[in-house]
Amino acid sequence: MGTLVEEIFSxxxxxxxxxxxxxxxxxxxxxxxxxxxxxxxxxFREIGKPIYDKNRIVLHLDHAYPxxxxxxxxxxxxxxxxxxxxELPHLFMQGVCHQVMLEEGFVTxxxxxxxxxxxxxxxxxxxxxxAGLGSTEIAVAWVTGKCWFKVPETIRIExxxxxxxxxxxKDVMIHIAGLLGMDGATYRSVEFGGEYIENLPxxxxxxxxxxxxxxxxxxxxxxxxxxxxxxxENETPAGGQPSPQPLSRGExxxxxxxxxxxxxxxxxxxxxxxxxxxxxxLEIDVSTLTPQVACHPDVDNVKPLxxxxxxxxxxxxIGTCTNARYExxxxxxxxxxxxxxxxxxxxxxxxxxxRIYKKALQNGLIEILMDxxxxxxxxxxxxxxxxxxxxxxPGERALTTMNRNFVxxxxxxxxxxxxxxxxxxxxxxxxxxxxxxRKMQKSE
Amino acid sequence: MGKAWTxxxxxxxxxxxxxxxxxxxxxxxxxxxxxxxxxxxxAKSVQPGDVVxxxxxxxxxxxxxxxxxxxxxxGVQCVIAASFARIFFRNAINIGLPILECPEAVAGIREGDExxxxxxxxxxRNLTTGAVFQARPLPDFVLKIAAAGGIVNFLKEHDIQExxx
Numbered sequence: 001m002g003t004l005v006e007e008i009f010s011x012x013x014x015x016x017x018x019x020x021x022x023x024x025x026x027x028x029x030x031x032x033x034x035x036x037x038x039x040x041x042x043x044f045r046e047i048g049k050p051i052y053d054k055n056r057i058v059l060h061l062d063h064a065y066p067x068x069x070x071x072x073x074x075x076x077x078x079x080x081x082x083x084x085x086x087e088l089p090h091l092f093m094q095g096v097c098h099q100v101m102l103e104e105g106f107v108t109x110x111x112x113x114x115x116x117x118x119x120x121x122x123x124x125x126x127x128x129x130x131a132g133l134g135s136t137e138i139a140v141a142w143v144t145g146k147c148w149f150k151v152p153e154t155i156r157i158e159x160x161x162x163x164x165x166x167x168x169x170k171d172v173m174i175h176i177a178g179l180l181g182m183d184g185a186t187y188r189s190v191e192f193g194g195e196y197i198e199n200l201p202x203x204x205x206x207x208x209x210x211x212x213x214x215x216x217x218x219x220x221x222x223x224x225x226x227x228x229x230x231x232x233e234n235e236t237p238a239g240g241q242p243s244p245q246p247l248s249r250g251e252x253x254x255x256x257x258x259x260x261x262x263x264x265x266x267x268x269x270x271x272x273x274x275x276x277x278x279x280x281x282l283e284i285d286v287s288t289l290t291p292q293v294a295c296h297p298d299v300d301n302v303k304p305l306x307x308x309x310x311x312x313x314x315x316x317x318i319g320t321c322t323n324a325r326y327e328x329x330x331x332x333x334x335x336x337x338x339x340x341x342x343x344x345x346x347x348x349x350x351x352x353x354x355r356i357y358k359k360a361l362q363n364g365l366i367e368i369l370m371d372x373x374x375x376x377x378x379x380x381x382x383x384x385x386x387x388x389x390x391x392x393x394p395g396e397r398a399l400t401t402m403n404r405n406f407v408x409x410x411x412x413x414x415x416x417x418x419x420x421x422x423x424x425x426x427x428x429x430x431x432x433x434x435x436x437x438r439k440m441q442k443s444e
Numbered sequence: 445m446g447k448a449w450t451x452x453x454x455x456x457x458x459x460x461x462x463x464x465x466x467x468x469x470x471x472x473x474x475x476x477x478x479x480x481x482x483x484x485x486x487a488k489s490v491q492p493g494d495v496v497x498x499x500x501x502x503x504x505x506x507x508x509x510x511x512x513x514x515x516x517x518x519g520v521q522c523v524i525a526a527s528f529a530r531i532f533f534r535n536a537i538n539i540g541l542p543i544l545e546c547p548e549a550v551a552g553i554r555e556g557d558e559x560x561x562x563x564x565x566x567x568x569r570n571l572t573t574g575a576v577f578q579a580r581p582l583p584d585f586v587l588k589i590a591a592a593g594g595i596v597n598f599l600k601e602h603d604i605q606e607x608x609x
Contacts, residue, residue, distance in 0.1 A: 022585065024608050039469050039509055046596045064467075071467035118507040118531060134509040134535035140595055144604040148585065182454050183501035187530050216504060218530055298454070385463045406458040406505060413462070413481045 003154035003276040004221045005189040008110055008129045011271065019153045019277075028111040028128075029056050030141045033097045034072070035063040035385075036116035037079050039135035044142055051086060052145035058090040058106055059083060060097035062380040068388035095353025095379040098122040098210070098321040103355055105236030109224035110271050114138070114147055119321050119403065121217060124209035125202065126231075127224030127271060132213065152189040152218045153279040155180075159196035161287030166438035168331075169204035170323060170401070170421035172196075173211045174292040176284070178302025186216030191273065196286050197222060202231045203327045210322050211403045214299040224270045291424050291436055296397075296416035297407045305424065308434050315398040316341070316429040317390055317410075318374075318422055319350030319382045323401035326356045326365075328422040333365040335426035335440055336372035342432030347374045348390040350382035374429070386411045399428045445571065446493035446521055449486060450555045451479070453499030457532070460503065460511040469510070471517025478514040492519035495559045497550055499525065503532025512536040522561045524568060524579070526550045537586055540594035544568065549577035563590075 002010060002018065009017045012025045032040050037059055044051075051057065059079060067073035083091045092100050098119055101107050109127040114120065116138045123130025133147070141147050157176060163169075192208040205222055212220025291305040318324060318332055329351060341347045349369055351357040357379055360366050366376055383390030384402050391411035392398055398410060398417050405417035420428075423437035430440060465477045479486040496515060502525035503511055512535050515523060523536065526547040536543045542563050549568045553559060557572040566579035582590070585607045592598035598607070 022583065022608070024604065035466060036507065036509075042469065043596050047599045049599065069467070075467070116507055118505065120507075132507040132531050134507055134531060134538060136509060136538040136595060137534060140538075140599060140604070143599065146604050148607060182504060183527070183529070186501060186504075186527065216501065216529060387464060404505070406456050408458050408462045408464075408481055411464070 001275045002273065003189065003278065004127070004191050004223055004271060004273045005129060005152060005154060005219060006276070007271040007274060008112065009149065009151055011110060012112055017151050019151050021151045022148060023151060024146050024148050025112055026145055027056065027114050027141055027147050029058050029106050029113045030138055031058045031060070031097060031101060031113060031115035031117070031120060032135065032138045033060040033063050033117060034065060034075050034079060036135045036138065038075050040116060040138040040142070041078065041082050043136045043139035047139060047143055049143040051142050054086065054088050056145065057088050057142060058101065059088065059092070060100060061093045062095060062097050063385055064387045065093060065380050066378065072387070095351070095356070096321045096324070096381055099325070099352040099356070102126070103235065103353060105232065108232065109228060114141060118213050119210055121213045121220045122206060122210045122321060124212070124219050124221040125206045126228055127222060129219055129221070130209070131219050150187070152187055154189045154191055154276065155185055156191045156193065156276070156278045156281045158194040158281060158283045159192065159286055160194050160283065161196060161285045162199070163286050163289060166423060166436070166441055167289055167291055168421040168423060169200060169207040171289060171292040172286050173207045174294045174302055174419060175289055177211065177214050177294060177299050178292070179282070180215045181300045182214065182298060183216045185212065188217055188279065190215070190217045190220045192220065192222050198225065201327070202227055203325045206325070207322060214403055223272045291421065291438070293424070293434065294405055294419035296405060296418060299405060299419065305420070305434065305436050308418070309436060311434045312397065313345060313399045313418070313428055313432060313434060314396040315346045315348065315390060315392060316425050317348050317350075317383050317398055317400035317402065318425050319348070319352070319400075320384045320402045321352060322403040323422050324350055324352035324356070326359050328401065329356070329360050329365050329369070331422045332426040333368040335423065335437065336374070336429065337368050339372055339430060341373040341429040343373065345429060345432045346390065347429040348377060348383060349374045350377045350389060351379050353379050383410055385409065399425055399434060401425050445558060445560045446491065446495050448495050448497050448553045448555060448557045448559045449483065449490065450553065451482065451496065451498040451502070454501045454504055455482070455498050456505035457503060457508050457511040458505055461514040463506070466508060466510045469513065471513050474510055474514035475517035478518050487518065490518045490520065493521045494519065495561060496520050496523045497525070497553050498523065499550060500527045502528050503536070504529035507531045507535075509535045509539060512539050512541045516541040522563065524549050524553070524561070537589055538595045540590070542590065544579035546577050546579035549579065552577060
C-alpha cells in the first residue's frame with residue numbers, strides 16, 4: 001500500500017516502507033559520465049575497497065565528447081584507463097547518457113538507478129526510481145551496491161484531456177514548472193498520471209520525469225504499463241524478453257547487455273500506486289493549453305508563447321536529454337522540409353544518441369535538416385552545458401529544446417536562454433524570431 | 445568566527461561555479477571562480493572561517509559536487525540557508541562541508557556581519573547584532589557522516605550498514 005515511490009522502495013526493502021523513513025537499499029545500476037566520473041574515481045581510490053558488482057556500473061562519455069580541450073581529453077583518458085584497470089563491462093560513447101540508458105535496456109520497471117547527473121530522474125518514465133546524486137555517493141555505491149534514501153512524500157499531478165495540435169508534452173511540462181516553481185517539489189516524488197499521460201507515447205512521456213528535476217523533485221515517476229512494455233520489447237536490444245542469460249549487443253559486440261538473469265524477470269513487475277496517501281494532488285486540464293515558453297533567466301519564468309512572440313533570437317538549439325529523440329527530429333524536419341531557416345540564425349541540431357542519428361539518417365530527416373540550413377552535430381550533451389557545440393556570445397538570445405535555462409549555462413552569462421518544444425524551435429528557426437508553431441504547421 | 449557573505453534565493457550550481465570551470469576537481473582551482481558571476485569580489489576577499497548565507501533552495505540545479513567543493517575550497521566554514529536543494533544537501537554532507545538549515549538566521553544576518561557557528565549544537569550567533577539562532581538538528585546518520593569528516597572517511601573505518609545502526 002502506498003504511492004509509487006513507496007511501492008518501489010518497499011519491494012526493494014522487502015518490507016513496507018513509508019514516506020519519512022530513511023532506508024538503505026540495493027541499487028540496480030549506477031550511472032556516471034565524463035563530468036562526474038573523475039571525482040567518483042578519486043573517492044573510490046580514497047575509500048580503498050573493491051567494486052561490489054562491476055555489472056552495475058554504467059559509464060558514459062557525453063558531456064564534453066568528443067573532447068573540446070585538453071582537460072576534457074584528460075578526463076576521458078582517466079575514465080577509459082579506469083574501465084580497463086577494473087575490467088568494467090559498460091562504457092558508452094554513443095550519446096546523452098539518459099537516452100543511452102533507456103535504449104540499452106538498463107532502465108526497467110521497479111528498478112532503482114542512481115546517477116551522478118541531476119537529470120537521472122528521467123528513468124522514472126519506465127516506472128523505475130531514478131535520482132541524481134553526487135560523485136562521492138556514486139563511488140560509495142560502487143563499493144557497497146547500496147545507497148541511503150529518505151522515502152519522499154509524493155505530489156500527484158493528474159493530467160486530463162488532450163492537447164491541441166501544435167502543443168506538446170514540453171509545453172505541458174513548462175506550464176507545470178511555472179505553476180509549481182523551481183522549488184515546488186523539493187525533496188518530493190512527483191507522480192504523473194491521468195488519461196493524458198496514459199495516452200502519450202514514450203518519447204513524450206519522457207519530458208515529465210526528465211524535467212521534474214527543474215521543480216526540485218527527488219524523482220518523477222510514471223507507472224509502467226503496456227507502452228512501457230512495448231518500448232522494452234521493440235526499442236531495447238534484448239527485445240524486452242526476460243532471459244536466463246546475459247545477451248550480447250549483437251554486431252557491435254563490445255559489452256554484454258544488462259538484460260538477463262533472474263533480476264530481470266522481477267524487474268518486469270508493473271508496480272502501481274495502491275491506496276496512496278499524497279501530500280498534494282494537482283489536477284490539470286491540458287486541452288486549453290497553448291504553446292509555452294520558459295523565459296530567461298529561470299525555468300519557472302513561464303509565459304504563453306504569444307507574450308514573447310516576435311522576440312529576436314540568434315541561435316536555435318535542438319538537442320539534449322529532453323527533446324532530441326527521433327520523433328522530435330521528425331517534427332522539426334516536417335516543418336522545415338523544402339524551406340530555409342533564417343540565414344542569420346545559427347540552427348544547431350544535436351541528436352540525443354547514435355541510434356537516433358542513424359535512424360534519422362536512414363529515413364532522410366538529416367538531409368531535410370541540412371537542406372534547410374541546419375548544422376547537424378555529433379551526438380551528446382552538446383551546447384546544453386556551455387562547453388562546445390554552440391556556445392553563446394554576450395548579448396545573444398537562444399531558443400532551445402533544453403530543460404534548463406540558468407544564467408551562463410550555454411556560455412556567456414550575458415546571454416539569454418528560452419526553453420520550448422521542438423515545434424516552436426523549428427518555427428523560430430524559420431523566422432529568426434520566437435514564433436508560434438501552429439502558424440507554420442497550418443500553412444503546410 | 446567569520447564574516448557573513450549573503451546570497452539570494454534559488455542559488456543554482458551554475459551560479460556557485462559555472463560549468464565551464466568544472467574541468468578540474470582541484471578545490472583551490474575551483475575556489476578561484478566560486479560565485480564569480482553573482483559576487484565577483486567573493487573569491488578574492490573570502491577568508492578562512494567565513495560563512496555563506498543563502499535563501500531557500502540553495503544549490504539547486506546540477507548534481508555537480510564541484511559546487512560544494514568550490515565553496516569548501518574557498519575556506520568557508522559553513523553554509524547557512526533557509527533550505528537546500530536535495531542533491532546539494534547530500535553532496536555537502538558527503539564531502540564534509542557543514543550546512544545548517546535555519547530560515548530565521550538567514551533573515552537575521554546581513555552581509556559583513558560577524559557570525560559564530562557551533563556545528564555540534566546548531567547554534568548560530570550574530571556577533572554584530574547579538575542575535576542567537578538555533579538551526580534544525582540534523583538526522584543521526586548525517587551526524588555520523590559529518591563526524592567522520594565525510595562519507596569516504598566513514599567507509600574507510602565502517603561498513604555502510606553501520607550508518608543505519
